[in-house]
Amino acid sequence: MASILVLAEHDNATLKPATLHAVTAAGKIGGEIHVLVAGQGAQAAAAAAARVAGVAKVLLADDGAYAHQLPEAVAPLVVGLAQGGYGHVLAAATSMGKNLLPRVAALLDVAMVSDITAVVSADSFERPIYAGNAIATVQSPDAVKVVTVRTTAFEAAAGEGGAAAVESVAAAQDVAAGLSRFVSAELTKSERPELTAARVVVSGGRGMQSGENFVLLEALADKLGAAVGASRAAVDAGFVPNDYQVGQTGKIVAPELYIAVGISGAIQHLAGMKDSKVIVAINKDEEAPIFQVADYGLVADLFKAVPELTQAL
Structure with a gap:
């Protein structure tokens, strides 16, 4: 059985949780699991990948060309490795995976x-x-299956317990030199957990009426140790930045508890959160579609109900 190559998502120092979900998916396919860590000064990330349960080998491509993991630079490396005998190439269906693997395919x-x-x-x-x-x-007859994995559909592999060997691989020739370059990164820093990894998510929709009103959700989120999300309508209205967006064209989440406040429940939004374990909806419109998927629904004015809930907590 051919081996499986899983692309690690990392920041050169630590492994992102999404990689652990991709490893679990690889384990269900069957075959020896190898993890590729492409970066610069990424020995710590490679060591973390080597400790993941179920991983047989870690391939470390440490080169300045991969410092920012630009897909144009990493794709030729993955292609070269895939042609060396891998039956599957997997990555999490995150921004990185969705940017890189179609190029590989x-x-x-x-x-x-x-x-x-x-x-x-x-x-x-x-x-x-x-x-x-x-x-x-979907059935693929291709010799190499190129697959992205929805992280919320697979449990995370154990981050400890493995003892894989780390093997260095040479950088690939940069066939895309000059096509793209790293300019800058603007990272949102928050004390709250990352949206896709949070145990609890509190999201607001068009019913919040303004960005200033999101402080009500932030106060509730702080009490619950939750991340704050939003519907596409709230993002399009400029209430919050687009990295808050939950939905088909935003982030897919499946927390233990999802609280939807002032969200009507359009299909686009439901596609991103309906796998949540418990869904609570607060909306003054009792006909809102969100109540059809909610485990608990409260028909009330959110500007009265949310402060009361926060105070009760």
């Missing part, structure tokens, strides 16, 4: 299998279509 001239939620067999996978209203089973 194009260079390999194979189909791209995106956003899988289940592994049926080594060549067949389930993925949501029509904003999650239907599940398609």
